[in-house]
Amino acid sequence: MDFSFTEEQRMLADTVGRYIDQEYTFEARKQTLKHPRESFEQHWTQFAELGLLGVNIPQEYGGLGGEAVESLIVMEAFGRGLVVEPYLATAIGATTLIRQAGSDVQKEAMLTAIIAGNLRIALALHEPDRRYDLSPQSTTASPDGNGFVLNGTKTVVLGGNAEQLILAACTGDKSDDESGVTLFCVPCNAAGFEIEEFPNLDGQRSAEIRLRAVHVPADAVLGEVGKGYPVLERVVDRIVAALCAEAVGAMVRLFEMTIQYLKTRKQFGQPLGSLQALQHRAVELLTLVERSRSMALFAASRANNADPAERRRAVSAAKAFIGRASRRLVKEAIQMHGGIGMTEEMSVSHYARRLLCIDLTLGDAAYHTTRFADNSADAD
Amino acid sequence: MELFENTAEQAFRNEVRRFVDTKLPADLRDKVMNFVRYEKEDFQRWHRIIAARGWAGPNWPKEYGGAGWNAIQRKIFDEECFLGFAPRLIPHVNMICPVLQRYGTQEQKKRFLHRIWPLEDWWCQGYSEPGAGSDLASLKTRAERKGDRYIVNGQKIWTTWAHWADWMFCLARTRFEGRPQAGISFLLIDMKSPGVTVRPIISLDGVHDLNEVFLDNVEVPLENLVGAEHEGWTVAKFLLGHERTDLAGVGVAKRFMRFAKQLTRTVRKHDPLMRHRLATLEIDLLAHEWTVMRVLSSDEAGRDPGPAASTLKISSTELQQDIAELMMEGAGPCAVPYVDAARERGWAGSLPRDKVTNAASANFLDWRKVTIFGGTTEVQKNIVAKSVLGL
Numbered sequence: 001m002d003f004s005f006t007e008e009q010r011m012l013a014d015t016v017g018r019y020i021d022q023e024y025t026f027e028a029r030k031q032t033l034k035h036p037r038e039s040f041e042q043h044w045t046q047f048a049e050l051g052l053l054g055v056n057i058p059q060e061y062g063g064l065g066g067e068a069v070e071s072l073i074v075m076e077a078f079g080r081g082l083v084v085e086p087y088l089a090t091a092i093g094a095t096t097l098i099r100q101a102g103s104d105v106q107k108e109a110m111l112t113a114i115i116a117g118n119l120r121i122a123l124a125l126h127e128p129d130r131r132y133d134l135s136p137q138s139t140t141a142s143p144d145g146n147g148f149v150l151n152g153t154k155t156v157v158l159g160g161n162a163e164q165l166i167l168a169a170c171t172g173d174k175s176d177d178e179s180g181v182t183l184f185c186v187p188c189n190a191a192g193f194e195i196e197e198f199p200n201l202d203g204q205r206s207a208e209i210r211l212r213a214v215h216v217p218a219d220a221v222l223g224e225v226g227k228g229y230p231v232l233e234r235v236v237d238r239i240v241a242a243l244c245a246e247a248v249g250a251m252v253r254l255f256e257m258t259i260q261y262l263k264t265r266k267q268f269g270q271p272l273g274s275l276q277a278l279q280h281r282a283v284e285l286l287t288l289v290e291r292s293r294s295m296a297l298f299a300a301s302r303a304n305n306a307d308p309a310e311r312r313r314a315v316s317a318a319k320a321f322i323g324r325a326s327r328r329l330v331k332e333a334i335q336m337h338g339g340i341g342m343t344e345e346m347s348v349s350h351y352a353r354r355l356l357c358i359d360l361t362l363g364d365a366a367y368h369t370t371r372f373a374d375n376s377a378d379a380d
Numbered sequence: 381m382e383l384f385e386n387t388a389e390q391a392f393r394n395e396v397r398r399f400v401d402t403k404l405p406a407d408l409r410d411k412v413m414n415f416v417r418y419e420k421e422d423f424q425r426w427h428r429i430i431a432a433r434g435w436a437g438p439n440w441p442k443e444y445g446g447a448g449w450n451a452i453q454r455k456i457f458d459e460e461c462f463l464g465f466a467p468r469l470i471p472h473v474n475m476i477c478p479v480l481q482r483y484g485t486q487e488q489k490k491r492f493l494h495r496i497w498p499l500e501d502w503w504c505q506g507y508s509e510p511g512a513g514s515d516l517a518s519l520k521t522r523a524e525r526k527g528d529r530y531i532v533n534g535q536k537i538w539t540t541w542a543h544w545a546d547w548m549f550c551l552a553r554t555r556f557e558g559r560p561q562a563g564i565s566f567l568l569i570d571m572k573s574p575g576v577t578v579r580p581i582i583s584l585d586g587v588h589d590l591n592e593v594f595l596d597n598v599e600v601p602l603e604n605l606v607g608a609e610h611e612g613w614t615v616a617k618f619l620l621g622h623e624r625t626d627l628a629g630v631g632v633a634k635r636f637m638r639f640a641k642q643l644t645r646t647v648r649k650h651d652p653l654m655r656h657r658l659a660t661l662e663i664d665l666l667a668h669e670w671t672v673m674r675v676l677s678s679d680e681a682g683r684d685p686g687p688a689a690s691t692l693k694i695s696s697t698e699l700q701q702d703i704a705e706l707m708m709e710g711a712g713p714c715a716v717p718y719v720d721a722a723r724e725r726g727w728a729g730s731l732p733r734d735k736v737t738n739a740a741s742a743n744f745l746d747w748r749k750v751t752i753f754g755g756t757t758e759v760q761k762n763i764v765a766k767s768v769l770g771l
Contacts, residue, residue: 317662
């Protein structure tokens with residue numbers, strides 16, 4: 001057991017940490033939210049220049065060749081800075097999926113475009129009324145000549161509008177059969193492709209998508225026809241592990257701000273932090289933040305595990321714990337800040353928004369607690 | 381970064397597991413698995429079996445006959461012993477030994493150290509007093525110097541296993557002015573001395589572990605002073621801060637989790653809420669365990685373990701209590717009947733259910749102690765708020 005970063009990992013942490021602390025300040029972020037288009041391009045170019053878009057891409061395609069721990073390093077810093085650009089969907093989700101399932105041609109074309117900052121890929125993981133179930137039901141892909149015709153609806157698309165979209169569709173007989181799931185990568189300007197973007201509570205974007213007889217060629221398939229589900233689930237676990245790291249970054253910052261406030265805010269002639277009622281709750285929050293940090297590392301260390309049950313258990317345990325812990329932190333941080341914690345101006349509410357959304361993304365605490373139990377051999 | 385047990389650590393785990401499997405006497409394992417109370421001889425037997433394997437003092441350096449293990453190995457040992465249903469190791473051993481190793485005179489080391497691990501001398505801790513619980517420095521037991529000895533007068537309370545003890549390490553006041561912490565001395569008291577009276581305190585689950593100890597004109601030779609006179613507080617603090625693995629409690633939590641699974645097995649089949657609660661606590665256990673490992677790994681590498689280290693006792697004891705609570709709720713209505721005698725050795729009466737079910741509710745009550753002893757959770761939070769968060 002060794003929890004220390006390697007030299008390369010430390011350098012990555014320094015690079016991304018410096019960028020977040022110096023360039024991606026809370027004020028700069030406010031401008032991004034006001035002028036999303038311009039800032040978006042500017043930030044995405046910076047990500048590319050810093051090499052962040054290639055962290056999760058193999059070296060043979062010009063990337064850093066990082067794994068889940070490298071993603072953790074980037075995402076923790078992004079959590080601290082509340083980065084709103086859809087890094088997760090493209091640079092972690094799509095890259096992992098292409099690495100695991102893509103053909104050599106697809107890898108060459110897509111991974112190099114992603115590194116250069118020229119390709120953004122959104123991930124359509126959900127369908128209406130299916131909550132967190134990854135198995136597609138209403139989206140179908142029927143063979144059509146050399147390719148397929150796609151029909152269906154996707155909701156709360158991760159990454160919002162993008163150049164391309166990765167989605168799962170049913171190619172089997174039964175619409176909910178996990179063995180009949182195929183993954184596709186579709187250009188968002190294809191005929192019959194309708195996309196509507198929505199803002200999220202936290203300043204990020206999502207999209208609702210309708211596919212009406214969208215024709216795609218055979219090489220739009222990622223991986224093997226009918227065998228997409230296990231790949232999808234594995235990639236989503238990797239994304240969830242990254243979300244855990246992002247949550248930890250946001251939690252650490254929110255916690256620090258709250259402690260700072262307790263030290264400086266005076267009422268009745270004394271700092272709030274001198275009150276035992278608040279001190280004890282602050283210590284409880286510290287224990288939650290520290291354990292969340294441990295769990296993010298646990299998830300990252302098991303996100304590529306060969307044994308699917310062990311992988312699911314670790315990732316779900318982390319997401320569930322961090323979901324619960326961050327919910328408590330969000331409530332307490334706002335309460336301890338009092339009125340100012342309720343304002344748009346103060347960053348507290350922005351951390352609160354992102355943490356709430358992370359919990360609700362790809363399985364909340366309750367969902368992952370159940371999934372953890374489902375994957376424990378002695379649960380029943 | 382290597383977040384899996386390496387080959388050497390796995391081999392060590394297997395070695396310890398095999399040792400516990402083969403060397404732990406069946407009757408001792410049987411007691412632990414059935415919540416039958418241990419006797420002094422049980423603890424002594426197990427300590428001596430460990431000593432015979434050459435593992436006396438998992439936490440001590442080799443120069444004192446310890447196993448010389450690193451922090452991760454100690455955690456593995458603790459865990460495998462608990463999971464193999466071995467009796468716990470006597471915590472006082474890990475208090476008095478490091479103290480004597482660090483502060484003891486050559487004579488004290490020679491006289492006491494080799495007898496501690498095999499429990500040839502049983503040690504008890506004379507810290508708390510009726511008026512000095514969490515506020516330990518307000519203790520009133522006095523040791524007055526008279527020629528070549530101290531005359532000790534006072535009362536200690538909550539003294540675990542004082543009725544089995546040969547020796548007590550004791551905090552007594554030797555100076556009466558100045559800061560309360562500044563006039564305390566660390567003394568070794570022979571429990572057979574005239575003037576020592578031990579009176580039992582029966583705990584809420586019917587057990588006799590705790591005692592009151594009265595000290596009436598007890599004569600203690602000056603050579604039984606440890607460290608400098610009036611500087612016992614430094615020694616006491618060293619003792620409390622010494623061992624993290626004990627506080628971390630991963631082993632005991634895992635053992636409780638096994639019992640919780642056993643006791644909730646039936647109800648979980650048709651009660652999704654119970655299944656959910658069990659999973660929640662298993663997740664909490666993982667979060668605690670990984671935090672412990674993060675801290676131990678930093679300790680081992682000589683890095684600052686950060687604030688997590690000071691929160692381990694708080695998290696660990698809360699977790700243990702939560703699991704003990706689930707054990708009781710798993711037993712459900714069957715946790716209502718309680719046959720205290722079934723906890724004794726050799727009892728062969730009849731019970732409505734098994735012995736674990738019988739003990740589930742009493743164990744819940746017994747385990748309230750962990751957030752009280754060794755610094756209550758509230759005192760721990762006061763300390764962390766001040767020293768770590770700077771509030």
